[in-house]
Amino acid sequence: MENKEQEIADRLEAATTLLERTLGWLEERQGALSGEVERISATIEQSRREAELAEKLAAAEQELVELKAGSTQNVLNPLRRTLPSTTSEMLAKHGIGEGPVDVRALDAALAGLSLEQRIAVKTQLLRAGAIA
Numbered sequence: 001m002e003n004k005e006q007e008i009a010d011r012l013e014a015a016t017t018l019l020e021r022t023l024g025w026l027e028e029r030q031g032a033l034s035g036e037v038e039r040i041s042a043t044i045e046q047s048r049r050e051a052e053l054a055e056k057l058a059a060a061e062q063e064l065v066e067l068k069a070g071s072t073q074n075v076l077n078p079l080r081r082t083l084p085s086t087t088s089e090m091l092a093k094h095g096i097g098e099g100p101v102d103v104r105a106l107d108a109a110l111a112g113l114s115l116e117q118r119i120a121v122k123t124q125l126l127r128a129g130a131i132a
Contacts, residue, residue, distance in 0.1 A: 084124060087125075096109055103131065106125070106131070110122075
């Protein structure tokens with residue numbers, strides 16, 4: 001009976017050793033497999049990001065081309081060539097009429113206005129092409 005018990009114990013020990021080796025092999029294999037999956041998914045995410053960036057770059061380049069085309073049109077053909085009536089009236093009161101505006105006369109005419117109002121009037125005159 002003791003021999004049978006010893007034989008069973010030896011077989012159990014051999015089985016335990018074999019199971020430990022198999023478990024170690026499975027853990028190594030699992031680590032290797034999960035590492036490959038992470039690398040693959042990172043590659044996919046990176047190429048998606050590159051595609052997004054390429055699309056954004058193409059859109060930005062197209063917008064730049066449109067802006068350049070629009071700016072040359074605006075320089076050659078400004079949209080607004082007239083002054084608002086209030087600006088024209090204020091300038092007329094100070095003897096400044098149609099045509100190019102003398103900068104000294106303009107500064108004298110705008111002396112009573114606040115800084116923001118003077119900037120607004122000069123901006124309007126620049127848009128209309130009255131001053132350079």
